[in-house]
Amino acid sequence: MGLRIVNSAMAIGLVAIAAVPAQASVKAGIDAWQRGDSARAIAIWRGLAEKGDSDAAFNLGQAYRLGRGVAADSGQAKKWFERAARAGHLDAQVSLGLLLFDSGSRREGLDWLERAAERGEPRALLVVGTALFNGDDLPPDPVKGYAYVSRAAAQGLPPAKETLAEMDRVMPLSQRQKGVAMAQQAARPGKPATKTPSKAAATPKASVSAPVAAAKTTAVAAARGVWRIQLGAFSSKANAQSLYARLQGKLGGAQAFYVPVGEMTRLQAGPFESRAFASAACARLKPQPCFALEAR
Template sequence: MRDIVTTVGDSLAGKTALENATMRHGLITATAFLALFVSVPALGGVKEGVVKWQASDYKGAVVEWMPFAAKGDPDALFNMGQAYKLGRGVPLDKAKAEDFYRRAADKGHAPAQSNLGILLAQRGEKAQAAELWQKAAAKRDARAQYMLGVLHFNGDTLPKNWPLAFAYMTQANSAGLPQAGRALATMTASLSPADRAAGSEMAAAMTAGDKLASSGKPLLAPAPRKLTNTIAVEKPQAAAPKPAQSTAAPAAISPRPSAAPGRTVVTNTDIPQPRAAAPAPSAASGGEWRIQLGAFSQEARAREAWTTLRREYPAIVSGLEPTYASGGAMIRLQAGRFANAGDANAVCQRLRDTGRPCFAVHTN
């Protein structure tokens, strides 16, 4: 099947596109999509800087952020990185921008991890970029989830894994990232029903995973949190930009979108779309079947989840052996062994009837 998108390397070759995308994945405002970013409680000066930035008082914003950045506040560090990246309120300095991104990323700031990943990928450091995107995706960063979905789908830098790619893209799409919806449509048309079903189950397991360990019950994704200590950046323009009133739709990957009324939309052509997949291979002979029960950010939480399942559903999981498989930034809780897919699916169905996420996986 023909390639419908470029690879990561091809996409990152365009310097201007990368710079625009880095600007577009900008300082955060309180919107439905960006509200999923995990952030520390806002400090007064950081919020005041946001207000000044939205009023086009860039120098005033930088003055507010600088002392908090000096104290290591991750939002202030990230915002300073954006200021140096755009040359607003300070001289344009990409080296300083990267330094601020890295310092915020080291503190677990998901948008900073995503932005730093873009800069590293531009330099060809795609393995390091993937690690950062994995960390950000574990914090529900939709842009990072999208990138991991692309990498796993294409087998670029990360192992080709179509169900996992579908899961990451499903999460990014649920967060409201428009290009994720288009990529998900491509995957849906390309993958087998079994791969799509496994990916959907995996996405549900990722969402419920960390909640399962502490509560013993699968929960819906948390309600969006309103953030006020970071802001969105429009493309630099002669006139002072207006404060963002709603989520600025991330630009289509290909072709470039037209500008929305009253705003300049910056394209994200550095972000690749998945290539159309070859026909799904049949299951390999040999190996064994297991059931996957969740995906967790820490192995300890996976072990707690297994303890909960054994306590609450001994009639279903008794006799099964748990395994804790590492998959990027996530630990996959699996249990087995089963002689065939039918036996594994039968146990999964009993667990799904209780509201637990579960799907069968074949291992070699």
């Protein structure tokens, strides 16, 4: 029996909105969205998306997917996701792929997810890797599937860790060893990054509530450890630096990490000594989208 493909957008952390301030007006839309003024955000993003701004198009697609500020409309969500995805927007490629996959257009969805997986995106690696393992809609290749899921798990994606554990129980050791070697090859310089999580951060409503004991995170606690928080994915490093400068005072001394993934730059901060400390840092940044990840 094949492994279950985790194809639910919610199950693998599809975000509600991208904190991707490609320019001041896109950020103005994000600010309006976070204030609850969805109509204003939609108006800003629509104008920019119609002029070819991929970040705005992605955010507009998310609004239609969620039915926030506009009536929920999967057709419109697909339209705007596809427009951004064709411009190379990594998160749009994932969102479009998952939307198509979940709606029954599995082969078309996998085409987009394969593109994102080649760029090291963990959610895409998980779905494509599981499909390769099962031979569902893709030629069966359990070794490559194991490599893909391993890379997703290495980036801290919980469903990928669960799927990898299932693979470990049913795959021969020799195949797993080949998969590990393939994953390590992909992690070498010049290859897609394998230890950074997805793009975009989690929706503010989905922020993890850290234990009270972890709420007193300090610069000392942030000075060691393998945990980071991810604050967004950006079409330019300058925008990532701008967001870090704005949030730095709330980060308790955590330093910035600018992780290149294709043409995107992911902003991470840390290190933190545990998931609890990292989650506590995220909680203090609300409503800024944020999630914790292990960066071993």
